[in-house]
Amino acid sequence: MISFETRILDEFKIKKAKIDTLSNYILNHKDPKNIEAKEASEFLDVLIDEIDKFYVLHSDILSKNGKKPHPRSLLPDNKKWNENVEIFYEKNPRRRPRK
Numbered sequence: 001m002i003s004f005e006t007r008i009l010d011e012f013k014i015k016k017a018k019i020d021t022l023s024n025y026i027l028n029h030k031d032p033k034n035i036e037a038k039e040a041s042e043f044l045d046v047l048i049d050e051i052d053k054f055y056v057l058h059s060d061i062l063s064k065n066g067k068k069p070h071p072r073s074l075l076p077d078n079k080k081w082n083e084n085v086e087i088f089y090e091k092n093p094r095r096r097p098r099k
Helices: 004-027 035-057 059-064 079-091
Strands: none
Touching (some): 004 035, 004 059, 035 059, 059 079
């Protein structure tokens, strides 16, 4: 049976992938001033708001599993989240992402 924690981690991974895919589409679009690119940018803002709300709701689980807010996130740095992430990487040094 899949645990609640695993579901949250998988959902966060999916949300991050959606944002990364859409942002790459916008950056690599032929005509960035096109209506299609502008609407995609507006939708990207909606997705960022959604992932921010998701992170705030489940920040305890996500930060204790080494997940920081998405780089495009509008959330301010939280000392508790950063401490939880560092503790996770001290316990699991091989899982630290490359810089």
